[in-house]
Amino acid sequence: MTDIKVELGHVKGFSADYQASTYFKTIYSRTGAGNDFLGWVNLPSSITPDFIRDVKVKAEELRKKSEVFVVVGIGGSYLGARAVIEALSNHFEHLVDTGNPKIIYAGHNMSEDYMSDLIKLLDKKDYSMTVISKSGTTTEPAVAFRILKNHIEKKYGKEEAKMRIVAITDKAKGALKVLSDSEGYKTYVVPDDVGGRYSVLTPVGLLPIAVAGVDIEKLVAGAQLMEKYCVENQDNNNVTAQYAMARQALYHAGKTNEILVNYEPRLCYFSEWWKQLYGESEGKDGKGTFPASVTFTTDLHSMGQYIQEGLRNLMETVISVENPANEVRIPADDANLDQMNYIAGRRLNEVNQTAEKATILAHVDGGVPNIRIVIPRIDANVLGQLIYFFEMGCALSGYMLGVNPFNQPGVEAYKKNMFALLGKPGYEELREKLLKR
Numbered sequence: 001m002t003d004i005k006v007e008l009g010h011v012k013g014f015s016a017d018y019q020a021s022t023y024f025k026t027i028y029s030r031t032g033a034g035n036d037f038l039g040w041v042n043l044p045s046s047i048t049p050d051f052i053r054d055v056k057v058k059a060e061e062l063r064k065k066s067e068v069f070v071v072v073g074i075g076g077s078y079l080g081a082r083a084v085i086e087a088l089s090n091h092f093e094h095l096v097d098t099g100n101p102k103i104i105y106a107g108h109n110m111s112e113d114y115m116s117d118l119i120k121l122l123d124k125k126d127y128s129m130t131v132i133s134k135s136g137t138t139t140e141p142a143v144a145f146r147i148l149k150n151h152i153e154k155k156y157g158k159e160e161a162k163m164r165i166v167a168i169t170d171k172a173k174g175a176l177k178v179l180s181d182s183e184g185y186k187t188y189v190v191p192d193d194v195g196g197r198y199s200v201l202t203p204v205g206l207l208p209i210a211v212a213g214v215d216i217e218k219l220v221a222g223a224q225l226m227e228k229y230c231v232e233n234q235d236n237n238n239v240t241a242q243y244a245m246a247r248q249a250l251y252h253a254g255k256t257n258e259i260l261v262n263y264e265p266r267l268c269y270f271s272e273w274w275k276q277l278y279g280e281s282e283g284k285d286g287k288g289t290f291p292a293s294v295t296f297t298t299d300l301h302s303m304g305q306y307i308q309e310g311l312r313n314l315m316e317t318v319i320s321v322e323n324p325a326n327e328v329r330i331p332a333d334d335a336n337l338d339q340m341n342y343i344a345g346r347r348l349n350e351v352n353q354t355a356e357k358a359t360i361l362a363h364v365d366g367g368v369p370n371i372r373i374v375i376p377r378i379d380a381n382v383l384g385q386l387i388y389f390f391e392m393g394c395a396l397s398g399y400m401l402g403v404n405p406f407n408q409p410g411v412e413a414y415k416k417n418m419f420a421l422l423g424k425p426g427y428e429e430l431r432e433k434l435l436k437r
């Protein structure tokens with residue numbers, strides 16, 4: 001059984017006629033669009049103890065020599081790792097000594113000021129890094145790695161630098177593979193049949209997550225549990241199918257924007273990972289639910305008004321966490337000037353959960369249907385389950401929508417324009433056209 005529950009009590013009145021078994025069959029028989037990118041389906045069960053051991057040994061070696069560990073990557077080559085690391089780290093990780101290297105990200109933007117600050121920081125810290133790019137040709141991580149490779153080699157010398165760099169890329173093709181082989185970096189492979197946004201349980205996610213001090217065995221075990229559950233429950237009661245069917249029913253009823261809601265700020269990057277997963281998988285052919293995210297109660301004070309009374313094309317999916325890891329109670333105060341004594345003695349989590357109930361009821365009353373995804377706690381095992389839950393939910397939902405959930409043709413458009421405007425050889429004609437506009 002899975003620890004994840006899906007509650008649909010607040011989406012009443014929206015129904016769709018889907019047979020989940022049909023869509024599970026499309027996935028498992030590999031007969032749907034994009035079926036050469038289904039490596040994620042049995043990825044968890046194909047991870048061997050030897051492989052986990054190898055990643056852990058490398059991670060331990062890097063942990064020992066690093067105050068800071070830099071993860072160079074973008075999109076699917078960075079969001080999964082960050083989602084898990086931030087969900088399982090101390091909220092103030094960068095200010096407290098947890099015994100773990102501080103994980104820092106690069107190659108996910110082109111900001112000169114960001115890079116300049118990073119270089120100044122790395123001048124003073126012992127560090128190592130991983131460069132992650134399946135294609136090996138993505139501009140942002142390629143440029144960042146060029147700069148950081150230069151820095152690390154100057155700081156430690158070429159021989160030591162190469163012990164501090166791990167490359168994660170395609171097994172055969174791509175510039176990064178060629179570079180890694182010629183420099184002698186330790187490399188890990190991104191499997192051919194796993195797309196970037198489905199790659200968190202490959203070395204793309206597992207190595208940085210292990211360096212951060214997370215038990216990757218537990219993470220993988222959670223995903224394995226969910227994989228097994230899905231194989232054994234290919235019907236409309238499967239929680240991944242319930243989620244997919246509900247969001248498709250809502251989409252076809254005009255709820256074209258889905259807001260993923262959390263009440264735990266440590267899940268903020270989990271939402272960023274989810275946005276890429278669902279946005280890239282479904283947003284094509286003029287179709288697809290637009291994925292957005294909020295952290296409540298914080299954003300109730302900024303986005304709450306729109307959600308309550310704005311354009312009625314919204315639905316929410318709430319990730320509800322039953323048990324926090326810690327306990328904090330609200331103290332009584334003799335003066336009671338803030339008039340909070342009526343909740344004195346209660347746990348902060350009781351107030352948080354009450355805010356969740358109150359908000360769901362208000363938003364549902366305001367015309368925003370709510371799906372609740374309930375998890376018992378945030379730990380590595382549950383996160384592993386949740387990752388696989390959303391991956392399977394996405395594949396089912398994409399097939400129900402009638403799109404290929406595994407390609408992303410649209411992301412090339414800006415890249416071509418950028419190459420042309422930067423003067424990349426081969427793009428001269430497009431450059432002429434763009435400069436006239």
Ligand code: PA5
Nearest residue numbers: 075076077133134135138196197
């Ligand atoms: O999902 C995707 O395909 C993208 O987000 C890619 O992961 C991202 O562009 C990075 O690509 P690469 O790993 O080839 O550098």
